[in-house]
Amino acid sequence: MSDGKLFIKTKSSEIKAELDQAYKKSKPHGKIKIILKKVTANIIINNNEISRLLPDMINLLRFDDIEIRRVCLDYLSLYSHYDPTVAVKSLPFLRRFREDNDAVLRALTIKTIASIGLPEFVDLSFQVIRLYLKDKNSFVRISASFALARMFHNDSTRVLNEGLLTDLNELLYDDDQGVVSVALSALDSIIEFDKSLDLKLTVNPDHFIQLVKHIHKSTEWSQIYVINSLLSFVPTTTESALDMIELILPFLQHENSAIVLNAVKVIVYLSNYVNNPQLIIPTLPKRLGSSLVSLLAKPTEIQFLVLRNIILLLLGRKELVEFNVEMLFCKYDDAIYVKDTKLEIIYLLANEENFSIVARELEEYATDVDVAMARKAIRAFGNLAVKLHNAAPLCVEIIMDIISNGVSYIVQESAVVLRNIVRRYPGQFDDSIIELVKHYKVIDESDSKTAMIWILGQYCGQFDSWDILKDISKSYRDESLEVQLAILTATIKMYLNYPTEYETTTLEVLKWATEEVDNPDLRERGFFYWRLISSENNEFQKVAKDVVLVDNPIINSENENINPQVLEELELNIGTLASIYLKPVSQVFRLSRHKKLTPSPALQSRKKKTTVVEETPVYSNRKATLSTDQIHRKKSIMRQASFDSSFSGISDDSQGSNKITGLANRLSRRASMITGKKKF
């Protein structure tokens, strides 16, 4: 039988009439149930007009039939607040049900009362919860626990005053595993609710071991909460942390992926309290790695989630996980967002041993039909070359190979990538530049153009950079601002090297930049250069040369430099939404409780990565106008912001707080660096 025909909008008056008809029968139950299906249908399609049925529904509670009562109680919890005066008439029924023998009915009753926010019901629910938390039936105790969590959200002070939390706490020692885990989840929701309240879960290790011993008796969902509760356990010694890790390890083999990921989270958390856990349990990295990889056989959404968490682990806890890079190669029919994430992981996993495999795989993607994918692969090449010195020659070779077809988007992307490589390894790959420059005509995107112009400025005098720059500069009026800035700088470089040959062009450009342009940044920089080259202190243009023609600071791959505090918090949030967004939790969820490692004698300090950040300036690989930062550094005449917005990533600002947000931004940017174009 299909209920489809009942799934329609019905007026409350019609339902009422049908009910009256049904009452006339000697056994109205069957008829009533069909009518109630219509009521359910109208609840589902959000027909609020049926709130008028409230008195009738209360009246139906007198039928001694659990199925009728179930619908009526559900109706009550949804529509009582429409007419409080009528709703209170249900109280006598509810009081009677409270003492009922049927556990299902008792459970339904408390659920209903707790969902109705009216004062009379709130009073009643406090009474009933207190009673039911000690009910002999576990099903009822479970419902009471959830009801309490619900009440806490409505009126937290009263719950605290009535001391009901102690009762809930006692359920943690319940004989029934299901009840224990529900109590845990209810407590969890209560703690998370309001961060101003100083509530904390503490874990008694012995009790926990008992729980785990009997855990297989409970459902998979309750296991999640039991495992999760270990996050509140603060090991005081390395041994106790290790014991717990060993206890949790078997859960990596559970069929439910949520349990697996939770187990990973707990193990990572506990590893903070062990010095080099991977040396004490040598199989740990492999087990963590392979249990994560095996989740990649699941549906796309789960894959994506797992992959994001793998990134997180690779950024902060490389030593704890071990992956075979081959297992993360993209499949032809992977969703694009999965491919993206995999690409990033491949890059993170690349090292001195496997870079040739990685590079060959990336080459496969770079010639992919999918343009977006191909671009990302090329970008990954650049990052790989910058990260690994030994990989650079191979990467450049492959890039040269695919450039030779002269396909527009490949050349465009390669220009940006090669600029970074040339900056990282000055003088090593000059030949490749010659090959790239041959294709300059196909370049039309501003990113690539900026890169190309920078290269021309840097290599002025070699090959026929001169003519090409002139050629490109012809259209400077129509270019985007960043290209215009690049043209200006490159022209000045050219001029300082070849003052006589390039004088006319330079004058033309400067004139345009200072007189014709509306943009204050460009104009200001034009004036700045002009003044610089015309200053006559000391030798002729020495100052200008000092400022403009200098060695660039070396760029680094930036992934290793992320604020440990942010990583720490994210690691405590494995499997949650924050791990998808890879952003500091407080940025996305303002009200959430800040999680951090609780100090204890066993807590290991994280490797000091901050110092690295302070010493080496990190550049946004993508968009820095590379030569101008020199000026900025030496003179600091202009305010940073006016030069280029992408400088915000540089760790110049010395105030601590600024730095943390800067780093945080970088973390999220880092996550989208390969994948996204402009996400900041």
Add this chain to the structure above:
Amino acid sequence: MASQIHFLDIKGKSLLSRDYKGDIASNAIEDFPLLLLDMENNEDESNYKPFINYKGINYVFIQHKNLYLCGLTSKNENIMSIIIFLSKLIEVLTQYFKHLEEESIRDNFVIIYELLDEMMDYGIPQTTDTKILKEYITQNYYKLIKNTPSRIVQPPNAVTNSVSWRKDGIFYKKNEAFLDVIESINMLINANGQVLNSEILGDVKIKSHLSGMPDLRLGLNDKGIFNNEESNSKGIEMEDIKFHQCVRLSKFENERIITFIPPDGEFTLMSYRLSSTQFLMKPLIAVNCKTKIHKHSRIEILCSTKTQIKKKSTANNVEIIIPIPDDADTPKFFPEYGTVKWVPEKSCIIWKLKTFPGGKQYHMKAELGLPAVDSTEDLILKKPIKVNFQIPYFTTSGIQVRYLRINEPKLQYQSYPWVRYITQSGEDYTVRTK
């Protein structure tokens, strides 16, 4: 966890929903169709992700046929659980209605509404086991109530029994257990026939027709000893094993013994993964395919395939799916063995070989016409070749069941375990083309 769960049609319009916490406005889901549209129209396709954050509300969703299932939360929740719950929800409803589609939601709204109530309470998943749910919410469930003389309905024993996945008092005349060991091979082979990566995804499935509360103990061959602890080079190294919730994990961890009380009926006892290149150095079924495109006239495909398995094994139902350009037509096939079919709607040709004994090699030639006009896209075909096959009585990993002991302490009956092995192609047995 999830504050609301919604079933939506393909356009994102809500069909059925349940609010568990009441902390998110009930009209929040009305933004979903727009967000969906936004994402689909986005130029950068990589922005399409199954997670949206909009006005502080997080939409977590999965697609199933012409439905979306969406969970809403405003907190930093464990979304892995939400996603898994949603997929289990699909599983349960499919078991109830065979096919879960928009239509079946409407037809069964009463039961679904009630199931949602039982499966989740206050946003926290309760039970997602169909067998347990069916105990008290049945297809035509008023029958169940009518048949109960007293009106006391027992709460599901899932919450009262110590073995939540099996009820008491199951009885069979003949006590049998069927064990299937199924290994799916995924392999990525490059155009030169080199294996780039390979993995074996194994499943041990059990169909149990056993009375009472039997305790089972599964013994696997020595090779199958899961030597996670010391990684010696010999023996199978099961990289990752996942067990059904009935298996005593701690027992396995300590003693390497698989013991369990099985649920009734069919279930997957364990699944494992081996990414062992040592087993799969060469493809089980090698395919070498050369495609020659003569622009504006025709395309020539020369394909040869070889089984690299033991002589006495046979691969059955082998299908080699070769992609061809969308606009190819008038096919001509010259297979040495088997049949070739052209499937224009999928732009591929399928070469079928019913049986394919080990060590044999076959060739096939195909010719298709190409239109004389230039197609706008001048892209090289990068689509990989896919291969499907089945090899019975054979496991690639060499895993074998030594014994399956069945012990029911009270009933002491005789029982019959049956074992079958099969190796088959997985979802991704692909050969890249040049």
